Amino acid sequence: MRGFIIRFAFAEQVSIQSQTYLKRSYKEATVEMAINPVNPYHQWFIKLDGKSVKTQQRNILAVPSPQLAACIASEFNRQKEYLSFKQMPLMMLARNAIDLDYDATNREYIEKTIISHLENDVILHRRNQKSQLLQIQQQQLDPQLKLFNSRFGMDIQVNDGIQIGSLSQQNKVKIESLIRGLNNWQLVSLSSQADNLKSCILSIQLSYGLVDLNKALTLCDIENQFNKKITETENPQESDGEDNIISMNVQAAQLFTSLIYSQSILY
Template identity: 25%
Template sequence: EGNRQDAALLSVDGLPKFTITLDGKRLRTPAGQNFVVPSEELAFAVAAEWDAQTEFITPAQMPLMTLACTAIDQTAYDKETTIQNILKYLPNDTTSYLVDPDEDRVLARKQKEHWDKLRVWSAKILGDEPAVIIGAVLIGKGGKLPHSKEVYEGAERFVRSLDIWSLTALQCATVEAKSFLVGLGLTKQYLSAEKAIGAARVEEEFQIGIWGCVEGQHDYDRLNCNIQMRSASFLLSCTQAWKKNFE
């Protein structure tokens, strides 16, 4: 029983690709497509997720399977929707909204610790440093951050350069963090999964530090953030390593 999940090597367009067999049958995605990934490490990791299932299949316990299927079924067939879903977070990026230090010195210090270097670094990719707003009031720009034209164009140029695997991972991290910059940092390996989790949860962890952890809410959010960021990071490491080997 424990050996019924396995990874198998294929050749697609002359390149090595990997699939998974369940009880001798090739795994398919929810849309009915063949489950084929470019990384042996990713295939074995997904096979391990299947091996851990019991009588009832629990998709929530298979984050890598979910991400891979998203890339195959959705991103590959509607890349534009994925691109726009990522870019829509930039005009209101969480990391650009800063508390006034006079109002909350502790939170301001934590934001600076997790976000300042990320914004400065992002200028290398985007062509300019993203704008910031200090305090609660946002004026002008239709309720959006006053990023420069270079930032918006640089972000779109970067996102459009990605393959379906990196694009899917970027979307996962961006949505979880409500921040394009955090997703960018993880995708370019400027942020480790651990650092990305910290950057994504600055304000939440600050509030927990004050009011305590609400069981069934805050602990669930922590766990979900960990799962999403680490899964996205793993997908990136597997597929980017594969891409380097065949460029």
């Protein structure tokens, strides 16, 4: 029986507007346990009217835990006449991880993309030298950088210019080692957090439990919130909508990570 194929390109979590209006062609999404799966991360299927969901790479969508499978099935069941992939962040993360499990060609690119956020990391930048903003940044961001350096044995410095200087070889090796130690499922979650928070440092701290979710969202938005207060032409509805999407994606990535290893005797 032919599976339901989700057609969108790999790792284009932001650029999916062309697929926003895919019409819903199923009645119900359900969860089914795999029989003797080869990969321990592919133990639970999400099915639409009994048909397997497949990625564009034609890999069957299967996840490590029944809780994660149930949450993704709920995302499908909440869809109306047309599917909105922006409202299905867990499914998006799962299909990225699945495709990486079958073809790791893009893994190095994802790792480098996460590290590249250091070039404009919100924790490091002091681009606006207005004294009030600079004081807020020093009070709230400097302690996070100090914590990060202390926890991981690094000496990354803040930047007063447009871009930070090159990382020392020692710091680069340590960050690369942290990221390369993640499995594919953890990696796609970290990538989503780094993209949305605009911070490699915050995303790593969040994944290690060194900062809570709400604080991470607040810290990544300090400069934007400061500018809102002094800019009269700001469109609050547009800005709030973007903030909500960022919050939803970061929360989803955090939930995704926690559900990778969840198991339950109820299933």
